[in-house]
Amino acid sequence: MSEKRQYPTVLTIAGSDSGGGAGLQADMKTMQAFEVFSTCVVVGLTAQNTLGVQGAYPADESVVRAQFESIMADFEIRAAKTGALFDERRVKEVAKNVSRYKIKNLVVDPVMVAKGGAPLLDEDGVRTMKEDLLKRALLVTPNIPEAELLSGMSIGNLEEMKKAASKIQALGVPNVLVKGGHLAGEKVYNFALLGSETFVLTGEKVNTARKHGTGDTLSAAIISLLAKGCSLKSAIIAANDYMNAILPQPLFTGHGHGSLNHGLWKNPEKVRESLTGESLSRQLVIGLGNVQYDEQKLLGLVEEACQAGMTVVQYREKGEKRVDFEKRLEIARKLKGLCAAYGVLLFIDDDVDLAILSKADGVHVGQDDTSVEAIVERAPELLIGLSISTMQELEKSKKDLAQITYIGVGPVYETTTKTDAKPAIGLEGLKAIKNQVKVPVIAIGGINEENAVAVYSAGADGLAVISAITNSDHLIETVKKLIKHGEAT
Ligand SMILES: Cc1ncc(COP(=O)(O)OP(=O)(O)O)c(N)n1
Ligand SMILES: Cc1nc(C(=O)O)sc1CCOP(=O)(O)O
Numbered sequence: 253m254s255e256k257r258q259y260p261t262v263l264t265i266a267g268s269d270s271g272g273g274a275g276l277q278a279d280m281k282t283m284q285a286f287e288v289f290s291t292c293v294v295v296g297l298t299a300q301n302t303l304g305v306q307g308a309y310p311a312d313e314s315v316v317r318a319q320f321e322s323i324m325a326d327f328e329i330r331a332a333k334t335g336a337l338f339d340e341r342r343v344k345e346v347a348k349n350v351s352r353y354k355i356k357n358l359v360v361d362p363v364m365v366a367k368g369g370a371p372l373l374d375e376d377g378v379r380t381m382k383e384d385l386l387k388r389a390l391l392v393t394p395n396i397p398e399a400e401l402l403s404g405m406s407i408g409n410l411e412e413m414k415k416a417a418s419k420i421q422a423l424g425v426p427n428v429l430v431k432g433g434h435l436a437g438e439k440v441y442n443f444a445l446l447g448s449e450t451f452v453l454t455g456e457k458v459n460t461a462r463k464h465g466t467g468d469t470l471s472a473a474i475i476s477l478l479a480k481g482c483s484l485k486s487a488i489i490a491a492n493d494y495m496n497a498i499l500p501q502p503l504f505t506g507h508g509h510g511s512l513n514h515g516l517w518k519n520p521e522k523v524r525e526s527l528t529g530e531s532l533s534r535q536l537v538i539g540l541g542n543v544q545y546d547e548q549k550l551l552g553l554v555e556e557a558c559q560a561g562m563t564v565v566q567y568r569e570k571g572e573k574r575v576d577f578e579k580r581l582e583i584a585r586k587l588k589g590l591c592a593a594y595g596v597l598l599f600i601d602d603d604v605d606l607a608i609l610s611k612a613d614g615v616h617v618g619q620d621d622t623s624v625e626a627i628v629e630r631a632p633e634l635l636i637g638l639s640i641s642t643m644q645e646l647e648k649s650k651k652d653l654a655q656i657t658y659i660g661v662g663p664v665y666e667t668t669t670k671t672d673a674k675p676a677i678g679l680e681g682l683k684a685i686k687n688q689v690k691v692p693v694i695a696i697g698g699i700n701e702e703n704a705v706a707v708y709s710a711g712a713d714g715l716a717v718i719s720a721i722t723n724s725d726h727l728i729e730t731v732k733k734l735i736k737h738g739e740a741t
C-alpha cells in the first residue's frame with residue numbers, strides 16, 4: 253500500500269477504562285477487529301474493573317483540545333465516536349472541536365451511567381449534549397435509560413422506543429438507534445430511525461453478566477464500517493450481527509461484569525459444541541519420522557488424505573532424528589494452511605508451544621505430558637485430546653474430562669509404529685473405557701481398513717491411524733473403507 257493512500261482511520265473520543273472492557277479500550281479493540289486504524293482523544297480516566305467504577309478523573313479541557321490538535325494535524329479521520337464525556341465542560345469542549353475540525357460521520361454513544369450504576373455524565377452534561385453535540389452527529393445510539401433522559405419520556409416497549417426516537421431526532425440528529433437490551437423479554441429489539449426510514453433489528457437476549465462495554469463496542473463497530481465506506485444502514489446491520497456473534501461467547505476475565513470477546517477469539521466450548529461426530533471421526537497421525545524424513549512426501553500425503561476424507565490431522569514428531577523446533581514450526585504452519593483449506597482440524601502431539609505458535613486447532617497430550625489444567629491456563633483456545641489406556645488412567649483423568657475434546661484410547665491392537673506403546677487393550681478394553689465416558693472416544697493402535705469395522709462396533713466414535721495411511725498403496729480406497737466402516741456402525 254502506498255504511503256499516499258492512507259489506511260482507514262477512525263477516532264474515539266472517550267474515557268479510559270482501566271479494566272479494558274469498556275471505554276476507549278473496548279472501542280480500539282473493536283476497531284482492530286474491524287481492521288481500521290484507531291486513534292483516541294482521552295476525555296478522562298476511570299479507575300475501573302469488572303466489579304465497578306472506583307474513581308473518575310476528567311482530563312483538563314486544554315488536554316482534550318491538545319489531543320484533537322495533534323490528531324487532526326496528521327490523520328484523515330473518516331469517522332469518529334464519542335463515549336463517556338464526564339460533564340458539561342468536556343461535552344462543550346468536544347462539541348467545539350467536532351465543529352472546528354468539521355469531523356464527519358460522528359456517532360454519539362451518549363454514555364451516561366456505567367453498568368454498575370456509576371454516573372458517567374452529569375445533568376448539565378446531558379443538557380449540553382442535547383443542545384450542542386447531537387446536532388453535529390450523524391447518529392446517536394442511546395440505550396433505554398439514555399433514550400429516556402434524551403427524550404424526556406419513559407420507555408417500556410417497542411412502540412415507546414419509536415416515539416422516543418422521533419423526539420430525539422427532533423433535537424437535531426438525523427439518525428437514531430435506540431437499543432432495547434434493557435427491556436424485559438427473551439429477545440432484544442433495537443429500533444433504527446434513519447431520516448424517515450425505520451427498521452427493527454433483533455437479537456437473542458444472552459444470559460451473561462459479561463456484557464460490559466456493549467454500547468461502546470456497537471458504536472465502534474458502526475464507525476469502523478462507516479470508515480470503510482459502508483452505508484449507515486449496512487454498518488448498523490453488520491454491527492448488530494457482530495454483537496449477536498460475540499455476546500454468547502464472552503472471555504472470562506475479571507470476576508464481575510466482564511469483557512466481551514471483541515476480537516471474536518476462538519472459544520473452545522463453542523468450537524466443541526459445533527463439532528459434529530463426523531468432525532473427529534478419522535484422524536491421521538503423522539510426522540517426518542513416518543515418511544523417511546521426506547517433507548514433500550509428508551505434505552503430499554496429508555493433502556491427499558484430507559482430500560480423501562480424513563477429518564483430523566495430528567502432527568507428531570518423535571525419535572532420535574526429530575527435526576529442531578524451528579523446522580517443526582515451519583511444518584506445523586504448512587500443515588495448518590493445508591488443513592484449513594480442507595476444513596480439517598489440526599492437532600499437535602505433545603508440544604503446547606508448537607500448537608500455540610502454529611495456530612493449530614488443538615493439542616494431543618499423553619498422561620505424562622503437559623497437564624490439561626496447564627494447557628487450559630496457557631491457551632484456552634486450544635482443543636485438547638488426551639490419551640487414556642487403562643481404567644486407572646481414566647480414573648486419574650476424570651477431573652479433566654469436562655475440558656477435553658476427545659480421548660485417544662489405545663493401543664487397541666499391537667502396533668510397531670510407536671516404540672514405547674503400552675500393551676494392547678483389545679476391543680474389550682476399548683469397550684470398557686467407552687462405557688464409562690461421554691466424551692468422544694478415538695481408538696488408536698494397529699487400526700487398519702480391515703479391522704476398523706470391529707473398532708467402530710466396539711463403540712469408538714472415531715479412529716486414529718498412522719501406518720494404515722503411510723503404508724497404503726491405494727490411499728483413496730483406504731480412506732473410503734474407513735468412512736464406510738464408520739457409517740455402517
Ligand atoms: C489420537 C491419539 N491417541 C493417542 C496418542 C498417544 O499420545 P501419547 O500418549 O502422548 O503418546 P505419544 O503420541 O506422545 O507417543 C496420540 N498421539 N493420538
Ligand atoms: C501414536 C500412537 N499412540 C498409541 C497409543 O496407544 O496411545 S498407538 C500409536 C501408534 C499408531 O500407529 P499405527 O496406526 O501405525 O498403529
Ligand SMILES: [Mg+2]
Pocket residue numbers: 601602616617618621
Ligand atoms: Mg505424548
